[in-house]
Amino acid sequence: MADFKNTKEGRLVARKYADILHLSRPEPPAKHPRMSITNRAKIFSPFAALRGFDDEISNEGARKLLVKKVELSDEEKNNLSDKLLQVKRGMKVVVRYFVRTTENTGKYMSLTGTAVMIDPVYRELKVMQDSGRKAVGIEKELPVVIPFDDISDLAGEGITNIEDYLGIEKYSDEI
DSSP states (O other), rough: OOOOOSSSSHHHHHHHHHHHHHHOOOOOOOTSSOOOHHHHHHHOOOOOOOOTTTHHHHHHHHHHHHHHHHOOHHHHHHHHHHHHHHHHOOOOEEEEEEESSSHHHHHEEEEEEEEEEEEEETTTTEEEESSSSOOOOOOOOOOOOOOOOOOOEEEEEEEEHHHHHHOOOOOOOOO
């Protein structure tokens, strides 16, 4: 846009308000001092007119994102079993698992943490979630217990292909 002062409208405005344009900003009376910039900013900050509305919206969205559990193939189950054999206590792992919310549906979640225990009897993996902050008033966090049947993927430091882990060379037909 062109310089407003040099336009026809700008010259009209300057002529109309010529008597006050050069004056400084008026000082407020002593009874009503100027508000600081930080307090002034608080006036225009957003507020929650409907308490809990944001939570309700996110919960509704989460309910619509529920999926059915995907059954793993036999090969995928074997690979997962091989990976579970390599998990040791104290190992950093990333687990993708299914959390059931209704009888037929749920959601997939990923958890990064430290393996606390593998229970072959109850077929569970216990992982202490890595969190950068401690909860106030709670001395120790509880581990997340994940049933083997709900695990869809597992990765971590030291978890490799089972052939590499066992030192088995792959069979080749090139003889």
